Amino acid sequence: MRIIVGLWRWRHNPLRRGTDLVEAWVALTAVLLFALATPAVGWICRNTLDSSLRDTVRVQHEQRHRTTAVVVDRAADQHHTAYDAESLSKRSSGTRVTATWYAVDGSARTGTVSAPLRDPRAGDTFSMWTDRRTDKQVRGPMNATSARVHAVLAGFGATALAVGLVEGARRLIVWRLVQRRYRRLDRAWAAAGPDWGRTGAGS
Incomplete structure (x- = not known):
């Protein structure tokens, strides 16, 4: 204000x-x-x-299925991969294991997946998300928060x-x-001439 x-x-200041x-x-x-x-x-x-x-959260929850997997044995391939997209740490990883789980239709599945376990042993269980269409392990869906x-x-x-x-x-x-x-000041200074400021200059 x-x-x-x-x-x-x-607006009307003479010095403006x-x-x-x-x-x-x-x-x-x-x-x-x-x-x-x-x-x-x-x-x-x-x-x-x-x-x-x-909309993304809704679609992800519709397309992904949460299930409980049971460890059968450690997988031969032990490289670490990101496990949970909602983890606070970008370096969170899981151990590759051979596990069994149930698909959306109730049928049993067996495959190599990433488990959030430090020292997985046969019989250990863990939760994981799978794609409802392909039944492959996927990252957990984003939550509303x-x-x-x-x-x-x-x-x-x-x-x-x-x-x-x-x-x-x-x-x-x-x-x-x-x-x-x-620039205007320079032009004004140049127009005043080299004798600007001297007594009687311009007379």
Whole structure:
């Protein structure tokens, strides 16, 4: 509000330069964008991503089946692979084992899967997710809380990016205005002549 009042009173100031007025309007526009546009960008981004992720969560839960597997033996191939997409650690891994489990239709399945066990032994059980169509092991579906957190963080990120773009544009315009002032000052200095400031110069 103070910026608006000051800008209104400053319109008829005899010391005001054209570039000063432009700079003031740029500052006012930036303030309005900071207050209104940038939060709107974050809100729209957050809601759009939240809706998309909710659909993803729903589809993943429809296409994936949680079952209990029973360890038969360790697998010969012991390379480690990521086990759970919802794990806080990106380096979480499982031990490859031969296990049996039940498919969606109730039939038994046997295969090599990744188990979240440090020292799996025959008879140990663990929970895992499988694809309902192929019955192969897949990562666990995203949960609603994780989807909401991702959407909120994306909203904050979009807001911060919008703020950065507005501030960058404002600084660029102000820099161009300052350069224009310097050029005008140089021309005025050159027009004054080499005797500017001396007593009786120009007489």
